[in-house]
Amino acid sequence: MSQHEERFTTAHWEELLQSIDLEVAQMAIVCHVPLLAPGVAARVLARDSLVAGVDNPLAFAKLRNLLAMHYAVSCQMIDEVGGDAAADITAHVREHLAPRIGHQLDARKPND
Secondary structure (H helix, E strand, C coil), X not given: XXXXXXXXXXXXXXXXXXXXXXXXXXXXXXXXXXXXXCCHHHHHHCCCHHHCCCCCHHHHHHHHHHHHHHHHHHHHHHHHHCHHHHHHHHHHHHHHHHHHHCCCCCCCCCCC
């Protein structure tokens, strides 16, 4: 298998997406951004830092850039492997990361 062919294997996409998503989660946690709440990802992409629970402009900018990278990689992955395979890869990545992240990206509780 050539180097180009190996780059676009399921394992490649899974590893790439997992590394990006782990960094996205870490930055969301640092910024206290409930990334899994409805509409929050769009607000981050729109540079709405009011969605963050703490004022950390550098971390928020990194979160925004990583989130944009996640979407770009996801689109490229769909083009390469198709929608069904991409959905399977994405689900597997989420399952793998869930124990490490827990509920830290869920919507904030009223007392937060």
